[in-house]
Amino acid sequence: MDVRVLFFARSRELAGTSEATLALEAGSTTAALLPRLMEQYPWLAELGGSFVLSLNQEYLAPGEEQVLKAGDEVAVIPPISGG
Amino acid sequence: MSGSHEEELARLRAQNAALQRECDRLNSRFGAPAEQGPLQAAAGGGAVASDGEATAVASPASWDGLGHGLTKDQIARYSRQIVLHSFGVQAQSRLCLGSVLIIGAGGLGSPAALYLAAAGVGRLGLLDRDEVELSNIHRQVIHTEASVGVHKAVSAARACRALNSSIQVETHLEALTPANAVQLVRQYDVILDASDNAPTRYLISDACCAAGRPLVSGAAIGTDGQLTVYCHGDDGPCYRCLFPEAPAAGNCARCVDAGVLGVVPGIIGTLQALEAVKLLSGVGEPLSRRLLVADLAAGRFHAVKLRAKSPACVACGSAPAITAASLPQYDYTAFTGQAAANDAAPLPLQLIPWEERITPAELQQRLASEPGAVLVDVRPAEQYNICHLPGAVHAPYKHFSRHLDAIQERLAAAAGVSLPPPAAAAGQQGQQDGGGTEQQDGTAPPPPPLYVVCRRGNDSQRAVAALRAAGISHGVDVMGGMEGWAREVDQGFPTY
Numbered sequence: 341m342d343v344r345v346l347f348f349a350r351s352r353e354l355a356g357t358s359e360a361t362l363a364l365e366a367g368s369t370t371a372a373l374l375p376r377l378m379e380q381y382p383w384l385a386e387l388g389g390s391f392v393l394s395l396n397q398e399y400l401a402p403g404e405e406q407v408l409k410a411g412d413e414v415a416v417i418p419p420i421s422g423g
Numbered sequence: 424m425s426g427s428h429e430e431e432l433a434r435l436r437a438q439n440a441a442l443q444r445e446c447d448r449l450n451s452r453f454g455a456p457a458e459q460g461p462l463q464a465a466a467g468g469g470a471v472a473s474d475g476e477a478t479a480v481a482s483p484a485s486w487d488g489l490g491h492g493l494t495k496d497q498i499a500r501y502s503r504q505i506v507l508h509s510f511g512v513q514a515q516s517r518l519c520l521g522s523v524l525i526i527g528a529g530g531l532g533s534p535a536a537l538y539l540a541a542a543g544v545g546r547l548g549l550l551d552r553d554e555v556e557l558s559n560i561h562r563q564v565i566h567t568e569a570s571v572g573v574h575k576a577v578s579a580a581r582a583c584r585a586l587n588s589s590i591q592v593e594t595h596l597e598a599l600t601p602a603n604a605v606q607l608v609r610q611y612d613v614i615l616d617a618s619d620n621a622p623t624r625y626l627i628s629d630a631c632c633a634a635g636r637p638l639v640s641g642a643a644i645g646t647d648g649q650l651t652v653y654c655h656g657d658d659g660p661c662y663r664c665l666f667p668e669a670p671a672a673g674n675c676a677r678c679v680d681a682g683v684l685g686v687v688p689g690i691i692g693t694l695q696a697l698e699a700v701k702l703l704s705g706v707g708e709p710l711s712r713r714l715l716v717a718d719l720a721a722g723r724f725h726a727v728k729l730r731a732k733s734p735a736c737v738a739c740g741s742a743p744a745i746t747a748a749s750l751p752q753y754d755y756t757a758f759t760g761q762a763a764a765n766d767a768a769p770l771p772l773q774l775i776p777w778e779e780r781i782t783p784a785e786l787q788q789r790l791a792s793e794p795g796a797v798l799v800d801v802r803p804a805e806q807y808n809i810c811h812l813p814g815a816v817h818a819p820y821k822h823f824s825r826h827l828d829a830i831q832e833r834l835a836a837a838a839g840v841s842l843p844p845p846a847a848a849a850g851q852q853g854q855q856d857g858g859g860t861e862q863q864d865g866t867a868p869p870p871p872p873l874y875v876v877c878r879r880g881n882d883s884q885r886a887v888a889a890l891r892a893a894g895i896s897h898g899v900d901v902m903g904g905m906e907g908w909a910r911e912v913d914q915g916f917p918t919y
Contacts, residue, residue: 346725348716349647358721390670392714394727399665399714401730415725417716419666422644422681423531423619423688 341366341410345377351391351416354383362414369405370395373414384416391418441492442520491516496589501543514704515543521703522546524611526599526627528579529553530688531617531641531695533565538696540583540590544703547583548611550595551575558919562685599623601751604630613699616640617692621669622755622762628653628662632739633747637702637709638662641695643688644681646720650694651729652702654739655711658731661739665714665729669759682805687719771903774884780900783908786874795837795871799830799898801886802878802905810917812876812908820882823889830873830895837871869897876901876908 343362347355364376373393378384393400394415400406491512497519498505498512505515523544525532528551539547553575555566563575570578576594583592595607599618608614608630616627616638624640631638631654638653640662653661694715701707716725737744745753756762781789790796790812800811801820811817816833818826873895877883880903887898901907909916 346718346723348718348725349644349649352647352718358718358723386671388671389668390666392665392727394725397726398728399730415716415727417649417714417727419621419624419670420642420644420647420649421619421621421624421670422683423527423529423617423642423692 341368341408343373343408343410343412343414346413346415348415348417349420350418351384351387354386355381355416356383364408366410368408370400370408371405373408377416387418391416393417438492438494441490493519497543500587500589504542510704510706514706517704518543518700519545521613522548522611523613523615523699523703524548524550524608525615525617526550526623527615527617527619528563528565528575529559529617529619530562530643530683530685531692532579532615533563534689534692535615535617535641535696535699536579536583537565537586538693539699540587540592542696542700543587544590544699546591546593546611548593548595548607549576549579549583550597550599550607551579552596552598562683562688564685564689599626599630601626601753601755605633605747605750608634608636611636613702614638615695615699616642617695620761622759624662625669625759626753626755629738629745629750629753632661632743633745633750637711639695639698639702641688641691643691644683646684646687646718648687648691648715648717648719650691650698650710650715650717651713652698652709652711655702655709659711660729660732661736663738664733664736667733667736672759672761684719687717690719691717769879769881771879772881772884774881775887775900779887779898780884780902781874782902783911786876786901786908787912789872789874793872797830797833797837797871797873799873799875799886800877800905801875801882806878806919809919811905815876818886820877820886820889823886824893827890827893827895830890834871834873834895838868870895873898874901875899877904879906880904 341364343364345360345362347358347360352358360380362373362376362380364372394417395406396413397415493501493512493516497515501515504510505512521544523539523546525536525539525548528536528549532549532551536547536549551574555563555570555573555575555578557568557571560566560568565579565582566575567578570581574594574596576596580592580594583590597603599607604626608627614627614631614636616624618624618627624642628638628640635654637655637659638661640651640653642649653659698710701709712729712731714727714729716727717723718725732739734741790798798812798815799818800807800815801818801823803819803821804817807817807819816830818830873890875883875886875890875898877886880901883900883904887900890896890898903910905916906918909918
C-alpha cells in the first residue's frame, strides 16, 4: 500500500522533493514508517532527532504506534528558527 | 475657564471611571497585575488617567453607558474593526488595555509591530539588539533607508509611533538573556517570538512557561514558515513539548546564509499579529495546539493538530526543572550547541595550518604571476552567480565530493598549459591515477598551484582539508574569502 509523504523546510531540501509516495506492506504500522523513510531518503538522517511527524494532520508522538492504511498522509516537519 | 474645558474634564473623569471599572473587572477575573497594570497601559492608550480621585464619579456621558472606556478618537480610529460583527467595542477596549512584547524587530517583527500598533494595542514592547543594515530592508519593511545604522528597536518604534501616536511604545535595546527574560516577559500580556535563532527560541518559550504568558511563535526561512501559539491556557504545549531535542546547528539555516524571500516572514509575522489580536481581544480561536506549516513555494498551508502539553516536559510539565528561579542559570548555548547568533557573519575559524593559507592580496599577486594556477570557488551556486573571479572552477562545498573529478580535470588541463608538451602527458596521467602528489618516475613536475576561496574563509579551509583527504594535498586557502577580496583587493566586488 502507498502512503503520501510531505516534506517541509530542511527535510524537503534533504529529500530533494516536497512530496513523495512511500510503498509499505499492507497492515504496516507507524513503527515501520521511519525506517522505511530513512531507507528511501538516507539524507534525512542529517536532521538528527529534531523533527515532528504528523499523520493525517495530527501530531504523531515518537514511539506511538498506529496502523497505517493506503492513502494516509504523513508530513515531516523539522523546526525552523529564522525570522 | 470655558465651558468646553469643563466638558473636557467631565469627559476625562468619565473615561477614568470607565477604565477603573474595567480594571476592577479584569482584576477580579485575572487577579491583580504583577507589575505594570492595565491602567498604566491605558495611560498610553489615549486616555489620561488622573490620580484616582475621580474613581467615584459616575459616568455622566450618554455615549459611555457600556463601560467600554473608548474615547471618541479611538472609536473613530478603530471604527472599521469595532463595527465588525464579531469584534465590537469590548474587544477593541481589551486591545487598547493590552500589551504585547515583540522579541525581534526583523522580518517577522516588522509587520507584526505595524499591525499591532495600527490595531491599537495599548502598550507595545520592541526588543532587538541589532542595528538596521541595507540587506535587512527587503524583508524588514518597518525600517527605511534612512534608518540604516539605527538601532532596530528605535527605528521600529519610530514607525509605530508615526502610525499611531496614541499608543505607548517601549524599546528594549539589550539582548534577551536568561537573566532578564522572565522579568521582561512578565511585563506584557502576550509575547511574540520574532527571533531568528534556536537558543533564543528555547529561552523565550521557557520564560513564557515560567511567567505564564501565551507565546505567539513564528519562524521563516527561505520560502518556508511555521506558526503556532504556545503556553496557552491550561493544556497548551510549549516549544520544548514539540521539540525536546534541539536541532543540530547545521540544520538551523540563517537568513544570512540560506536566504529568505522577503514576503515569507512578512506573511508569518502578519499572522502572528493576528494571533496576538485574537488572544488580547478574546475574539476568534487562537492557534493553540495547532501548528501551521507553510511551504509557500508550493502555496501550501498544512495545519497539524498538536497534543496537550507533555507532563514530562522540563519547562511546562508537572514537575518542571526549568522555573523562574532556575532559568537564569540555564545554559542555552550548551543545550543548542550554538550561540544566539543574529544576522551577522559567523566567526572566522582557523582550521588548517597557517602555511596553507594566503591573504587575498597574495592571491592577486599569485594569479597574476602564475598563469597555470587553478582557483576553486566553493560557494553555493546562488552566491557564485552573483559574481566570481574569472576562470574560477565552481565546486560548492555542500556537495564537494561530487566536484573532485572536475577539479582533477582542471588541474590536468592547467598542467598542460603551464608545462612543456612532453612533460604534460606524464603529469596528466599521474594526476588522474592518484592525485597530484604521486610522482611517476621522478620527472613529474609539481602540480599547478591550487587556490580555494569561499565567502568568508571557513568553508574554503574545510575544502582544502577535503582535497587533502582525496589525495590533492597542495590546495591553499584564501583567508577572508571573497569578502576579504572585496575589502583588500577590489572594493567594487559585490558583497551580500
